[in-house]
Amino acid sequence: MLFYVQMKWNHEGRITLDELWDVEAxxxxHAKETIDSGMVVGIWKVAAQKRVIAVVxxxxxxxxxxTALGRLPMRxxxxxxxxxxxxxxRGFAEDVNAHYRV
Structure with a gap:
């Protein structure tokens, strides 16, 4: 099942910037491993924002x-x-064409 996921960094006052970069590394x-495995379809860092979006x-x-609460290093x-x-x-289009009748 595909999910669109939008995440925002929440680190201010919790860790230093150097510590953040260590965890982000x-x-x-981890992101590369999940991309290589096919779990992450795509992942993007939003420019000029502390935000990441992914399709998983x-x-x-x-x-x-x-995964979100237990496996991500940045959790x-x-x-x-x-x-x-x-x-x-395509599945939606099939349902529309059948007027949602089975």
Whole structure:
């Protein structure tokens, strides 16, 4: 299942900037692993903002939750602003053409 995930860094007053870069370095290595594995379809750093967006492919919401709260190196310093499950548009189009009748 695909999810759109929007995260904002929340580190001010919690860790130093140097400590943030150390944790973020761990996060970038983790991101590369998840991209290589196919779990992360795409990930982007929003320019001039402390915000990252990603499209991730997880089996279900439970697996996304385990990853977000348990596996991410930055988990203590990320606020998950938006998490949207994404539906494939072709399946939606089929339902529209059938007028949502099975």
């Amino acid at each position: 761990q996060e970038t290595a 492919d997880c089996a279900d919401a439970e697996e996304l939750d385990r 203590e310093y990320l606020d998950f602003e938006v998490v949207w499950p994404l539906r494939d548009y």
